[in-house]
Structures are given as structure tokens and as C-alpha cells.
Amino acid sequence: MNSREDDELAQAAVGALTGQLALAPKPGLPDPRDLSARTTRVDHRALRWSAKALAPGLAAMAAAARRTGEPTARLRTELGAIGRCTEHSVGLAGGGHRGALWVLGLLVAAAALEPRAGAKDVAAVAKRIAAHPDRRAPRRPSRGSSISAKYGAAGARGEARAGFPHVRRALDALAAARSAGADEDEARLDALLTVMSTLQDTELLHTVGPTGLRHVQAGARGVLEAGGTATDAGREALYALDADLHARAWSPRGSAGLLAGALFLDSLVVTVSSARAA
Template identity: 80%
Template sequence: MGSRAAGGTVQDEALARAAVTALTEQLALAPKPGLPDPRDLSARATRLDHRALRWSAKALTPGLAAMAAAARRNGRPSPRLRAELGAIGRCAEHSLALTGGGHRGALWTLGLLVASAALTPGADGAEVAATAGRLAAHPDRGAPRRPSRGSTVSAKYGAPGARGEARAAFPHVRRALTALTAARRAGATETRARLDALLTVVSTLQDTELLYTAGPPGLRQVQAGARAALEAGGTATPAGAELLAALDDELREHAWSPRGSAGLLAGALFLDALPSVRVPGAAVSAGCAPPDRRAT
């Protein structure tokens, strides 16, 4: 019994580390249109310092491990598990605030996916996303009654928002996974494949952050720019790379940021890494890092 519990703890920590790795790899990706990346050392364009975001991402590890452990203990998507995940998530948000903030959208996405991966060990990305959808369908009865900015914008414009995305089993995370696979098979570098996956999300997501800052016309303009880069052959082609740079310039000029897309890309990178995360019962000592990811 003790060894099984220890194995579960190791797996919980491995899932949490994989999720934080996915988030930091998303942060390291460049050039991301309108989003923090290594070019933003002065935080001039996005108002979010890249180094500070990398630091605060590490604060998510204990909370994500606790979410995996809660899922493993409960054993199935249920109202009880949803309430427990909500309570853990609010504690994790407090830890984030103490380390500089950011990542609230990524915490929602990664928390549900980590918990779902713990519920379905060995499942592929689509199965994990489907489990996350069933889990998100349960209300979080402990959530604050005051509406968030995202939920207010969702109600105003009829956008699904973060909750709708999760309850639909993260369709944009799954589209990003498909785009990653297609770009790799076409011979794109890992960086270009990930940029194509990001643009795939941006091209169709009703991003509530963009709706708030740019309104529906601005959102459509950004979506069109992302589609144009993809239709030109993706960021691995000269034309696609040029259109990506133009979209980046446009977003930074207007101070628009597709933040919702960034969190969903992190979710896709996490699901993409799941085959390399050790399974329960593997011969691994506590504190051992998961196997190295594909180089970017």
C-alpha cells in the first residue's frame, strides 16, 4: 500500500512538472504575436516581463501536483472532485500573486488537464481532453459569486470563454495538437510547428481578452491575420513568416494580446508530452525529473 501511494505521489509530481515545462516552453516560444516572449525583457510591449512570468510559472508546481493527487484519490470526474480542484486552484492563484502574477488562464487549462491525465493514465490527448470536459461540466460551488472579467465579456458577446472551452473538451487544444503533428510531418522545425499551432488557435478562438481590448472588429482582424499566415503555408515558409511578423507588429502597435490562445497552446504542449511522462509503478525515485522533452 505504501509503495503504491509513493508511486502515485511520484506520478502526481511528474504530471505537474510536465505541465509547468509546457507552460515555460510556451513562454520561450518566439516570435509570438502580441504575447510575452524572450524579446520582452523590458516588458515594453506586453506589460508582462518574460523573466518574471517564467519565475512565477514555477509556483504552479505544488498546486498542479495537488490537483493530480486529488483526481487520483477521487477516481472519477465528480462534483466533489470539481469542488476540490477549485479550492486548490484558488490557493494556487494566491501563490501566483505572491510571485508576480500571471498564468490564470493557463492554470485553469493545465489544472483540468493534469487532473484528467491523473484520472486516465495511459490515455491519449483526445481522451484526456474528453475527461476534462466531463470534469468541467460540474459546477464549482465554492467559486466566488462575483463574475470575472472573462465571464462578463463572454456574456456580453456570446463567446464560450474559458469555461465553455473546457466544457467542450478543449477543442482548440485538440486543434493545436493536430496542427503540431501536421507541421512536424511537413518537415517544419519544432519552433515553427509550435508557432503554427498557436496561429491555429488564434485563427478561430473567440479570445475574451481580445474581445475586451479590441472588440469584435479587432478580434476578427487578428483572426484573419493568423489565417493568412497559415494559408500562406505556415510560419516555415517565407510568406507565412512575413505575415506572422506583420501580425506581431499590428498587435503590439495596438497593445492587443491573444492571451487565451497562449494558455491553450500550453495545454496542447502538455498533452503532447504525456507519452514521455512516467506511468504509475515505474521504477523511479521521488524527485526524479521526467524524461527530456523534444528540443525546441
């Protein structure tokens, strides 16, 4: 049976994912404007619904981490098994969120191991978990790992084994945008664009190759260099990038999952600060 703390971590992770889904406009990504899936070919309502199906699996990952007590190879293997079961459940609920599940699963487990750690310390614990191989994983290579090998991209595994550098960059971007006076949605969009501007997104590499990836990265940098989404020039650049990627049907899905991870860690800051104050 899961503890209340495990369930709270799972709900915080699902809340971070649904918070990412609620943002608009997200260039090339499903958002509330596209309820009928005409543009991105992904039904936003179905994604919101299926996000809730992650909660039991994420709570089980937190419980496994708390029971194990250390970022061991045994824990990594158990998390992998829970993750595959959770993927099946999410598929029955409508699908999606595979990348987010990988990011959030490791971060939830790390947060359970170190309940009073700060956001970036949790990412460092997740790195220690990800360093171990999943000995029960299917032996066939995934599309992401094949693309990583072909182009030398870090991919999802590399991102985790490096301690989620793009999650940490997104956290820095959130803090900087808030300090500059951006509202919460603008800060979150700036964090998404920060990830998009440098991430070697294997989904984009698969669909449009290195040239397309560089085009997306340059577009995201253009919004930030124009002042970010809180400025008129930055907002205009955001809408131009959004129209461009939707017209091309290019989707930087890897960035969305990493933003969800950042929003989850960001939610822990308030919890940890409150616990220390008490």
C-alpha cells in the first residue's frame, strides 16, 4: 500500500504534466486550442484524461524508492517494470506521455528517496538511479535509442544520466522570467523555449533530421532573444514559430516532457520550504 507521501508526489507529477498541457500557444505541441486534434493530430482532451492514468504507477515508483532507500540497480530495475505496466495502463486510457513518464518516474523516485532535498539535488539523485541499467528491459532497441546512436544525440537516457540538464535549465528560466515580471504562463513558456533551443530532440531527429532540428532550435532562440514571451516582440516571434511548426507538422515532444519534469521539481520547492519552516 502506498503512503500519503507517495500519493502526494504522484499527484504533484500529474499536476505538473497537466499544467504543461494547459499552456498555449506551444509551438508544434498539443494545447487547449486544438481540442479536435486537427493540427497536431493528438487530441488534447485525450491527453489530459490519460495523464491521470500515470498516478498509480508514479505512486508505486515512489513507494519502491522509499522501500529500497537507495538509488540501487535493484531500484532501477523495479522502476522499469512499473514503468512498462504504467505505459500499458496509459495506453488503455488513450495513450501518450511516454517521454514524460520516463522523466517524471525518475524524478518522483528521487524525490521519495530525498524528501527534503531541493529541486536540483533531486535531479542529482535521479542521475544516480539512471546510471544503473534496467536488466529486465526488452533487448530490442527503441526508436529513441536508435536515433541517438545514429546522430550522437543524448536522448532520454542520456538526459537522465547527465542529471537532466535541460530540466535544470528550465528551472533557471522559470526563476529568471518570474524575477523579470513575467506572469506564470509566460515564465513557463519561456522555460519550454529554453529547452527547445538546445535539446537534441530525438523525435524531431527521427521525423525531420538535423536540419529540421536546427530550424526549431533557432526559432526558439529567436523568441528568447526578442525578449521572451512577456514582451510584444517575443510574443510576436512565438506566434510566428507556432504557426510555422504547425504548418510543417513538426512536434518537439521531448521538450514538453522535460518541461513537465521542471514543473514537478518547481512544485517541490514550496513543499520543502514549508516543511523546513515548520
